[in-house]
Every structure is written in structure tokens, then in C-alpha cells.
Amino acid sequence: MPFTVGRWAGEVRRGGSLSHLTHDGVPVLRAVRGVVRDRDWRTAPATVTSTSATSGALLLAGTFDDDGGEDVVHGDWTLDARDDDGRLAVEFRATARTAFRRNRCGLVVLHRPDDAGRPLTVRHPDGTTTSTGFPVEIAPHQPARDVAGLAWSRPGVDVDLEFSGDVFEVEDQRNWTDASFKTYSTPLERPFPVPVAAGATVVHRVVVSARPTGSSREPGPPPGPVRWRETGTPLPRWGTDRPVEGFAGTLLVELLLDDPAWPDHLARARAAGNPLDVRLVTDDPDLLPDAVAALWDARVERLGVHSLTRHVSTRVLWAALSAAAGDLPLVAGSRAHFTELNRTVAQLPPDATGVVFGSTPQMHDTGRDQFVEAVDVLRLTARQAVRIAAGRPVHVGPVSVVPRFNAVATTPARLGRGDPSVGSGPSGPVVTAWCVAAAAACSVDGVASVVLGASRAGGEAVAEAVRLLAPFAGRPRLDTDGVLPQGVHVLAAGTLDRGSALVANLAEVAHHVDLGGRPVDVPPAGVRPCGWGAAPEGPR
CATH class of the missing domain: 2.70.98.10 (Beta-galactosidase; Chain A, domain 5)
Known part of the structure; x- marks a missing residue:
């Protein structure tokens, strides 16, 4: 009103x-x-x-x-x-x-x-x-x-x-x-x-x-035609925290080691056949050797450990994991938000092979404005995480539409665990568009992978985004020079002569976008694939 x-x-x-x-x-x-x-x-x-x-x-x-x-x-x-x-x-x-x-x-x-x-x-x-x-x-x-x-x-x-x-x-x-x-x-x-x-x-x-005090205008170009720019760097690899039919990328599995059912959770993840990104969650370092032993013949792409109550890779937990993990590639950081990573930079283990953090747009606000505008801020966090990582690859995710757990509870039974009071959030095509936009926002130099969270809410819509993104994994990234309409995000790969793109529109109105002389009409809360020079390459 x-x-x-x-x-x-x-x-x-x-x-x-x-x-x-x-x-x-x-x-x-x-x-x-x-x-x-x-x-x-x-x-x-x-x-x-x-x-x-x-x-x-x-x-x-x-x-x-x-x-x-x-x-x-x-x-x-x-x-x-x-x-x-x-x-x-x-x-x-x-x-x-x-x-x-x-x-x-x-x-x-x-x-x-x-x-x-x-x-x-x-x-x-x-x-x-x-x-x-x-x-x-x-x-x-x-x-x-x-x-x-x-x-x-x-x-x-x-x-x-x-x-x-x-x-x-x-x-x-x-x-x-x-x-x-x-x-x-x-x-x-x-x-x-x-x-x-x-x-x-x-x-x-x-x-x-x-x-x-005078004029309120700040200089800035209006939305208009954009031009492609070759970056010479690959797009991230994609992952998800729930198996998606037809998707062979990384599956993130988070194991709360004080839950007696964690071996069953691991068994279901292994049965999916995807390479695994495993995050062990505990405050008891004595639980880590048995958990690592359960992974000895699994396809583990990355392995990390996080405190259940602090959500970061503490020094005590890291020492125990390093002693048990052999030559597995170990990553450290935050399982919660960028906040926890940003506040514990000095604690990052120097021998970690990568840095991780999660994200959700609905920590404080579930309104549509926040849902849309969080994408631009997600890019800021990705870029700052790359600077924090100091040359190590950054793995962003899970990036989930709703919080996966309460990271700030004072009630022990709620802290760090799934919170049934969290609503389901938005659903349908707008979630698919948001996930594509979030993937585009995280696609900056230094980010090696992005995991989209499908297990908590919007599972089918997230799965559709994963399927749309799959053909772009690891391909040469194209960036845009120019100003896109508010709420429009582009992920593109290839060369100036032959490439493909996904255009995500989070606005409530349709947008006409000029991508290097190629007009694209994107429906509200929708995604429009496009290509030039040749059809998009197959999944990788």
C-alpha cells in the first residue's frame, strides 16, 4: 500500500x-x-x-x-x-x-x-x-x-x-x-x-x-544492448544435494555424525552413482575416523568437516580429519552462510585444498524483493570468498532457496539441524529462474563449483535448473558488457562466433533483451535458452 x-x-x-x-x-x-x-x-x-x-x-x-x-x-x-x-x-x-x-x-x-x-x-x-x-x-x-x-x-x-x-x-x-x-x-x-x-x-x-542538496541523479548507463566478452576461464561445475535423474554431476552429502542413521544416508547417496562432495558435521573429533573409513571405496571428490554448533572447520576437527583422511582432497570453510566464513578467515587451515560456504536468500526476509535482489549480493560474496581463498578454488553451496537449518538458534535441539518451522518458500518456474540466476552470479573467476540445494524446498524446480545448467559445466565462460534490465541474469559459454546462453528473468514482467544483436524475449519468472553459430553442446 x-x-x-x-x-x-x-x-x-x-x-x-x-x-x-x-x-x-x-x-x-x-x-x-x-x-x-x-x-x-x-x-x-x-x-x-x-x-x-x-x-x-x-x-x-x-x-x-x-x-x-x-x-x-x-x-x-x-x-x-x-x-x-x-x-x-x-x-x-x-x-x-x-x-x-x-x-x-x-x-x-x-x-x-x-x-x-x-x-x-x-x-x-x-x-x-x-x-x-x-x-x-x-x-x-x-x-x-x-x-x-x-x-x-x-x-x-x-x-x-x-x-x-x-x-x-x-x-x-x-x-x-x-x-x-x-x-x-x-x-x-x-x-x-x-x-x-x-x-x-x-x-x-x-x-x-x-x-x-541538489540533483539526485547518479551517472549510470540505462539498460540496452550488451556485448559478449570472452574470459578465457571455465564456468564452474554444477552439483546438487539431491539426486537428479539424468544428471551425472557432483552430489553433496552432509552427514550429521551424532545421528545414528548417517550410514544409511551415505549408502543412499552412494547408490545414486554420482561423485560425492562429503561434509562431515560434528563437534566430536573422535567420530571422524569411522566416518572417513566408511568412504574408503567411495567416489569422493571433496571432503570437509564442520562444527555442528559453530558451522565452520575448527582447528581441532581439521586436525582429526587430516589425520584420518589420507590423500583425499580436503576443503574447509562454512556450511552455513558467507557470514561464518567472513568472520573466521584467520582460522582457515592453510593446507585446505579449497574453500566452501553456503547461502540462502531468506535468512532475514522472505519477501519477493529480497528473493530477487539477493542474486546480485550473492555475486559479491562469491568474489569476496575468492579473495579470502587466496588462490585456492572456491566451492559455493549448497545455495538453497530456503534455509536448510537454523544457524543461530540458542535452543540446542534446533541449532545446526533442519528446522520444520521454515516454510517451503517460492515454488515453480520462479525457483528454476532463481537457481539459474544464482549460478550465473557465482560464475566468477576462482569459483570451481556451485551446488544448488534441492533437498529442502523446490526440489523439482531446482532439478529443472540443474538440467538446464548441465551442458554449460566447465565450458569457456562468456561475460556480458552492458546493462541488463533489473532482475535479468545471463549465463553463457562458448566463443563470440559459437556459443549458447541461459537468460533468467526474475521480474514479474516479461523483458526483451538484446544480446549482442540477438533479441531474446524472456517471460516473467522464466528462463530462455538461446544459442548462436551452432546448437549448444551436450551435457558434460
């Missing part, structure tokens, strides 16, 4: 988020929203029950309800946005109807991803200031802490935020492929989860000021 409050405008999105905030039409913030997150960092679903809007104010009221956790989370909230003498004042008030334990309750502000590199002034509660900036490289830790206010400049506007009701800090959400930076309440250094009594109320307020 579009809204206008004085000179401010935006959209009310699901759950009461004030999104795409502009001042006199100039983009300022990605979103302002109130959130309630339970002890396992799952966001309690928010429902808008009433809306009252005038030109000078917007009042939303709703409920937050989550029965899926150890605690039952029920409450009421209001979000009041008003024009305060040209400033946008947003107040969030949440009242618990039941006692529960929370990790966060209050306002968060999402900054636009194109703020990367802009200087940032941080005001602290004691009245002092710090000069820093929105990071260009994905920051592993908070670029701003102890925040009472922020100020920075965007094209056409100087922006200032004032926070009250708690102490805030800033994190780089690109670690989780979110297209934003986030200023959130309650510093993570404070203990959590925190008990919340029935009837307890939290009130947070943020005041956004914007001072016009």
Missing part, C-alpha cells in the same frame, strides 16, 4: 514494514520496521489488523504471533509514522500478551545497498561522534556500535537519524545476501535470550531528517 506523510512517501509492506522511503521523491532508506525475534532468532510473524492514514500521519496496528518455538510468542504492536516539522518520526510500541524469551524486540532501519562506500558519522549516547563509512567490502563485524544517531549523504539529500528507546548498532546484512545494511536495537554483546513478562511494553522511536 503506498503512503504519503508530509514530504515523505513509501510503501507499507507485509507485516507493517515502511519500505522504499523517499523524501520529495529522492530515495533515502530501504525500510523502517518493528520486529520481534524469539530465542532462536526466528521472526515472529506480524499481521496488520488496522490502518489509519492521512497526508500527515500513518498509524498501523497489528499482532505478532509465533507458536513454532519453545516459547509461545503473542503480542500486539503499533507503528506510528508522523510528519514532525518536516521530519519523519516513527514510533514502534510492542506489548507482550504472553511471557516469552526474546533475542530482539524493537525498531530496525534498513539502509540502501548503494550506500556502500559513503562516509558515515556516528553519534554515541555520551555525545561523542565517530567518523566511519558504510563498508565497500562485506564487513564481518559491526561497522558502527553504540549508536544514538547516524548522518550521511546520498545523491540529492543529507540524511540524519535519531534513535531512542535503546542503544543501536549497524551490521552488514550482505553477509546473508540481504541487499542492505541494518541498524538494529539492542547490541549483540548484551546477553540473550531475555525474559519478557506478559504485559511488558517496548517503545522505540526513530526520527529521520532529510535536507535536499
Whole structure:
């Protein structure tokens, strides 16, 4: 629902988020929203029950309800946005109807991803200031802490935020492929989860000021014809975490060694006949020798070990795996998100033959915008992982549409394991298009393989993407020079004279794309194969 409050405008999105905030039409913030997150960092679903809007104010009221956790989370909230003498004042008030334990309750502000590199002034509660900036490289830790206010400049506007009701800090959400930076309440250094009594109320307020400074236009070419560019490097090899009929590529198998059924899981994977990418998951190094012994006659392409609770290849686990693995090629990194890899670079074993990390677009947000925009951020994580790997090949995946497990739970039974409370997410052709787009995003120099996650959700749609991608594995990569329409991604292989491509469109409208003088019409949420000079080569 579009809204206008004085000179401010935006959209009310699901759950009461004030999104795409502009001042006199100039983009300022990605979103302002109130959130309630339970002890396992799952966001309690928010429902808008009433809306009252005038030109000078917007009042939303709703409920937050989550029965899926150890605690039952029920409450009421209001979000009041008003024009305060040209400033946008947003107040969030949440009242618990039941006692529960929370990790966060209050306002968060999402900054636009194109703020990367802009200087940032941080005001602290004691009245002092710090000069820093929105990071260009994905920051592993908070670029701003102890925040009472922020100020920075965007094209056409100087922006200032004032926070009250708690102490805030800033994190780089690109670690989780979110297209934003986030200023959130309650510093993570404070203990959590925190008990919340029935009837307890939290009130947070943020005041956004914007001072016009001139033209808001940033130089940049519009979408138009693109040209091919030969790279001289191969496309990655593809893999999946579920057998796909007719696909002979790598099968990733993750074995939780505290589960007595792991030998059966391994046996089913071996029966598929694919080469295996095996990830052993445990916090007990004494379990590794037997697991490695079970692989002695298997077709193991790669072998790694990850902590069940920390999700990375710890030094103790790596030493035990190295002692047992003989000459098997060993990889290290994160089984969860790029976040964990980015935060533990110093712990990467120097003798690892490759670096791995997983990814999902729905860690914080299940909206369509996040689903689409995560693809561009996935490319940033792939490139930064290549720099972290320092010459070693990078293996990305599983890249799954929904989270495979809860990487941040505080409940031991949930941490690092499949979470039945996670929904199925999108399905059908849009998932196929997203997987092709994600594969294209990861196809950068230094990435040797990409595993698409089909076991958790969207299995058949992911399998269709794998079949489409199969003929491109290892072929010479072609890149495009030019600007594609938003939501359109291209994966191509061959030469300027003879090649083939997959064009994925994540937008809700069809797009006409000019690829080096070859017009391609791509349906909404679809994939269009194309070729020139000769038919695409067969699968590899």
C-alpha cells in the first residue's frame, strides 16, 4: 500500500514494514520496521489488523504471533509514522500478551545497498561522534556500535537519524545476501535470550531528517544492448544435494555424525552413482575416523568437516580429519552462510585444498524483493570468498532457496539441524529462474563449483535448473558488457562466433533483451535458452 506523510512517501509492506522511503521523491532508506525475534532468532510473524492514514500521519496496528518455538510468542504492536516539522518520526510500541524469551524486540532501519562506500558519522549516547563509512567490502563485524544517531549523504539529500528507546548498532546484512545494511536495537554483546513478562511494553522511536542538496541523479548507463566478452576461464561445475535423474554431476552429502542413521544416508547417496562432495558435521573429533573409513571405496571428490554448533572447520576437527583422511582432497570453510566464513578467515587451515560456504536468500526476509535482489549480493560474496581463498578454488553451496537449518538458534535441539518451522518458500518456474540466476552470479573467476540445494524446498524446480545448467559445466565462460534490465541474469559459454546462453528473468514482467544483436524475449519468472553459430553442446 503506498503512503504519503508530509514530504515523505513509501510503501507499507507485509507485516507493517515502511519500505522504499523517499523524501520529495529522492530515495533515502530501504525500510523502517518493528520486529520481534524469539530465542532462536526466528521472526515472529506480524499481521496488520488496522490502518489509519492521512497526508500527515500513518498509524498501523497489528499482532505478532509465533507458536513454532519453545516459547509461545503473542503480542500486539503499533507503528506510528508522523510528519514532525518536516521530519519523519516513527514510533514502534510492542506489548507482550504472553511471557516469552526474546533475542530482539524493537525498531530496525534498513539502509540502501548503494550506500556502500559513503562516509558515515556516528553519534554515541555520551555525545561523542565517530567518523566511519558504510563498508565497500562485506564487513564481518559491526561497522558502527553504540549508536544514538547516524548522518550521511546520498545523491540529492543529507540524511540524519535519531534513535531512542535503546542503544543501536549497524551490521552488514550482505553477509546473508540481504541487499542492505541494518541498524538494529539492542547490541549483540548484551546477553540473550531475555525474559519478557506478559504485559511488558517496548517503545522505540526513530526520527529521520532529510535536507535536499541538489540533483539526485547518479551517472549510470540505462539498460540496452550488451556485448559478449570472452574470459578465457571455465564456468564452474554444477552439483546438487539431491539426486537428479539424468544428471551425472557432483552430489553433496552432509552427514550429521551424532545421528545414528548417517550410514544409511551415505549408502543412499552412494547408490545414486554420482561423485560425492562429503561434509562431515560434528563437534566430536573422535567420530571422524569411522566416518572417513566408511568412504574408503567411495567416489569422493571433496571432503570437509564442520562444527555442528559453530558451522565452520575448527582447528581441532581439521586436525582429526587430516589425520584420518589420507590423500583425499580436503576443503574447509562454512556450511552455513558467507557470514561464518567472513568472520573466521584467520582460522582457515592453510593446507585446505579449497574453500566452501553456503547461502540462502531468506535468512532475514522472505519477501519477493529480497528473493530477487539477493542474486546480485550473492555475486559479491562469491568474489569476496575468492579473495579470502587466496588462490585456492572456491566451492559455493549448497545455495538453497530456503534455509536448510537454523544457524543461530540458542535452543540446542534446533541449532545446526533442519528446522520444520521454515516454510517451503517460492515454488515453480520462479525457483528454476532463481537457481539459474544464482549460478550465473557465482560464475566468477576462482569459483570451481556451485551446488544448488534441492533437498529442502523446490526440489523439482531446482532439478529443472540443474538440467538446464548441465551442458554449460566447465565450458569457456562468456561475460556480458552492458546493462541488463533489473532482475535479468545471463549465463553463457562458448566463443563470440559459437556459443549458447541461459537468460533468467526474475521480474514479474516479461523483458526483451538484446544480446549482442540477438533479441531474446524472456517471460516473467522464466528462463530462455538461446544459442548462436551452432546448437549448444551436450551435457558434460
